[in-house]
Amino acid sequence: MLVAQLNGRLIEADQIDSQSKTKKLAYVCPQCHQPVIFKHGHCRIAHFSHLSRTACPFSENESQIHLAGKLRLKTDMLALGYSAVLERIFPQIDQRADVFVPDLETVLEYQCSPISFDSIKRRTQGYLKVAKRVIWILGPRYESMHYQCEMIAKFAKYHRQLGFYFICYLEKEGYFRLHFQLREMAGKLIGETQNFLNLAALLAYLKRPPRSVQPRFLGQKTVRRQLLKQLQQIQRCNLTGRHTYLPAVTDCYAFQKLFIGCPLICHGNRTGNLPIFRRSILCWRVWLMLRLFDGSRLTMSDRLLTGLFEISYDQFKIDFAQISDSKPFFKAEFRQFLIQLHDQGYLRQTVTGIQILKWPVWFTDYDQKRLFIMTAPRLL
Numbered sequence: 527m528l529v530a531q532l533n534g535r536l537i538e539a540d541q542i543d544s545q546s547k548t549k550k551l552a553y554v555c556p557q558c559h560q561p562v563i564f565k566h567g568h569c570r571i572a573h574f575s576h577l578s579r580t581a582c583p584f585s586e587n588e589s590q591i592h593l594a595g596k597l598r599l600k601t602d603m604l605a606l607g608y609s610a611v612l613e614r615i616f617p618q619i620d621q622r623a624d625v626f627v628p629d630l631e632t633v634l635e636y637q638c639s640p641i642s643f644d645s646i647k648r649r650t651q652g653y654l655k656v657a658k659r660v661i662w663i664l665g666p667r668y669e670s671m672h673y674q675c676e677m678i679a680k681f682a683k684y685h686r687q688l689g690f691y692f693i694c695y696l697e698k699e700g701y702f703r704l705h706f707q708l709r710e711m712a713g714k715l716i717g718e719t720q721n722f723l724n725l726a727a728l729l730a731y732l733k734r735p736p737r738s739v740q741p742r743f744l745g746q747k748t749v750r751r752q753l754l755k756q757l758q759q760i761q762r763c764n765l766t767g768r769h770t771y772l773p774a775v776t777d778c779y780a781f782q783k784l785f786i787g788c789p790l791i792c793h794g795n796r797t798g799n800l801p802i803f804r805r806s807i808l809c810w811r812v813w814l815m816l817r818l819f820d821g822s823r824l825t826m827s828d829r830l831l832t833g834l835f836e837i838s839y840d841q842f843k844i845d846f847a848q849i850s851d852s853k854p855f856f857k858a859e860f861r862q863f864l865i866q867l868h869d870q871g872y873l874r875q876t877v878t879g880i881q882i883l884k885w886p887v888w889f890t891d892y893d894q895k896r897l898f899i900m901t902a903p904r905l906l
């Protein structure tokens with residue numbers, strides 16, 4: 527930790543002058559009031575640590591990267607002209623913010639170690655009781671273009687123009703990286719990135735992104751490659767009995783359909799879809815497809831459609847720690863799917879609901895679908 531108490535006053539480790547550095551002063555932890563020792567040296571960041579192992583929540587082993595990151599966040603906020611408090615303790619929620627910016631009522635957290643979904647959700651909700659906003663900034667361990675669904679669930683926020691996004695701070699390189707327009711393309715999570723020299727530049731970008739920011743339009747070649755990859759994954763799951771797609775496979779059997787043979791439209795759209803689906807958007811769209819086109823009816827009322835949507839939402843949504851309500855995103859995807867089905871001539875909107883115009887044709891097997899994906903001039 528970077529802050530300790532000395533004679534009832536808070537003191538920051540990097541503000542201890544050279545005279546006091548060598549003295550053995552009675553620093554204590556501001557939380558548990560147990561003695562802490564001041565550690566400093568040429569190659570490490572000055573900090574305090576508990577003299578003995580205690581039950582204190584702040585006695586964890588902190589990495590140098592984490593210490594450096596916290597200092598950097600504070601420095602950047604000071605440079606912006608705001609006051610910034612290191613390791614601010616909020617007794618009412620029993621939490622300690624890495625950096626608190628009172629003027630903006632904002633908590634900045636630099637997350638370097640692994641953290642469970644429940645902890646991150648609980649801590650976020652705690653901070654929101656004492657601050658307007660909490661910004662999680664992720665450490666180097668999280669920096670990767672191989673996005674994981676769990677990570678998006680824990681850290682992603684939503685921005686009208688930038689879509690789903692999260693922020694990393696690369697301590698060694700000294701810059702911030704924004705990952706934005708996070709989306710799913712045929713089973714793979716993709717996104718765009720932009721680097722910023724300091725937090726001020728990044729916050730300004732979030733406040734007013736340039737108009738030109740759009741999700742990349744993926745070429746047919748990329749789409750084809752990803753579709754083939756997803757097809758192979760499904761085939762592997764079928765062969766090895768891995769459970770990723772098992773519920774979808776079983777559901778299809780009940781409708782006497784082969785999951786792997788589902789129409790191409792089930793795989794999503796060409797620019798990618800919101801990363802809001804348990805497993806993949808594919809499972810959700812197939813689930814809907816089976817029920818929209820079950821052969822027993824030619825029309826479906828809005829009431830029935832809404833019912834279908836609600837069931838699918840409960841079944842396929844993922845929980846987000848930073849986003850309180852994911853339903854509007856699901857609704858947008860539902861609308862998008864109906865529009866795509868309309869554009870491809872499967873249905874049309876009526877005054878009271880939808881009317882089925884033609885039934886989607888399923889592929890007979892893996893090989894037939896694979897051949898189609900490889901040779902079709904236009905996909906999705």
Ligand SMILES: [Zn+2]
Pocket residue numbers: 555556557558559560576580582583584585
């Ligand atoms: Zn303590």
